Amino acid sequence: MMKYLLFSISAILLIGIMSIPDIWAETCDFDPQQREFDTKNYYTGPLFDAHLHMPLLFAPPPEFQDEFTEPEAVLGTDITIDGLICQMDKENINGIFGFYQVHDFIIDQVIKLAKDTEDKYPGRIVTFALPVPEIVEPQKLDKILDSNDLIKGYGELALYSQIYVDASPDDPIFLETYKILKKHDVIVMIHPKDRPKSQHLEPLSNAIELNPDVKFLMHGCSLTGFDCYTSDITKILDKYPNAYYSLDTAIISPPRGAPYMYDDKLYSEEKLISKLRQTLVQDVDKNLDKWKSMIENNPDQVMWGMDRGYTWHFDDEVHGLLVEYSRAFIGGLDPEVQEKYAYKNAEQLLSKSEKSVPVELPVETTIPDWIKNNAGWWADGSIDDGSFLNGISYLIQNNIIVVPPTDAGAASSGTVPEWVKNTAGWWADGTIDDGTFVNAIQYLIKEGLIQV
Secondary structure (H helix, E strand, O other), rough: OOOOOOOHHHHHHHHHOOOOOOOOOOOOOOOOOOOOOOOOOOOOOOOEEEEEOOOOOOOOOOHHHHHHHOOOOEEEEEEEHHHHHHHHOEEEEEEEEEEEEHHHHHHHEEEHHHOOOOOOHHOEEEEEEEEEOOOOHHHHHHHHHHOOEEEEEEEEEEEOOOOHHHOOOOHHHHHHHHHHHHHOOOOOEOOOOOHHHHHOHHHHHHHHHHOOOOOOOEEEEOOOOOOOOOOHHHHHHHHHHOEEEEEEEEHHOOOOOHHHOOOOOHHHHHHHHHHHHHHHHHHHEEEHHHHHHHHOOOOOOOOOOEOOHHHHHHHHHHHHHHHHHHHHHOOOHHHHHHHHHHHHHHHHHHHOOOOOOOOOOOOOEOOOHHHHHHHHHHHHHOOOOOHHHHHHHHHHHOOOOOOOOOOOOOOOOOOOOOOHHHHHHHHHHOOOOHHHHHHHHHHHOOOOOOOO
């Protein structure tokens, strides 16, 4: 839900002379937050927050306040690192996925903060690098990850943002990025957007299909199609074991409309606290009706979070109400699913051994270079779909092209997805490697469009 700061050159120059407040020291009252409401269900176990926007290192200079309309929290002003850990301890929150905004000009300071935090509080704040203002060039990202193994996640990539208005998660730069993330075993977090609606998240499905060894964590979408439809997310979860979903602000929402945390009519801690107290009991049951089946039908892939990021989200009273709201919601789920949604799925997502995406044994793949000419001609329309597919089928059957064993679908005369043709074109011009092209060929075999 966040919009990200886009610093002007003048603001960047001012950063060097700004003083950063104390981001650590804060005494902690360890008395647990008291429950306010008597709801019929209530979960009392551990939690893991799979979505928290880390407060900024510093506030924008006063001269540039008009450029920044989002009331984002600032470390040392709205909360300290110690204060954040204190809130977690009081609410029995084992850990959080912390999204640190990474700008070119402060990357060293952000990485130092993340390292210092990990040294003081091991495993409590899991570092996600949130690129601002846009996705990092893949080779540069590779160098960053080579020297910073504490980075476990990349994103949130907010595809609803104007910065990504013409971007698609299966564009070449994204496909190259996923390779880098696979190399370093880093999760990618995406807030998708349907553009146009008729795509129904097809580009995201393609990206996940082509990268079975990358863990995709999704967030956003709604039952009514805000950004995208949750029904399309559930189809992705059903199809791909490497797809996960963070269901966070949507469970703290009215029956229709924006989540309370990001409703522009509730832009203060007083207004938000008042609304949460007025609606908590009635809205919990309504949101259970909306989301219970999605969580229980995907018990190992959906996880809890809060998506905090604004100034008042870090207020102790607001935090306590958000957690109480969440615990009442979780308590209404099937007992077999409660702990998975509350914390286990997030912790398993971090695991490299138990719940990592299955890795297949290496299989020889052979594609003669001259096939690239055919792929390029197909991509630019010089040859038609039938001729190309029949040609690929013949070459596979005669072992001129060797691909890994693939379950073949029933023969189909369906339409070849546009993303497959794009992939062929990118492979032909050297933008992507053989492995990515082979994944596309395997997709066509599974769908019955290529017979082998």
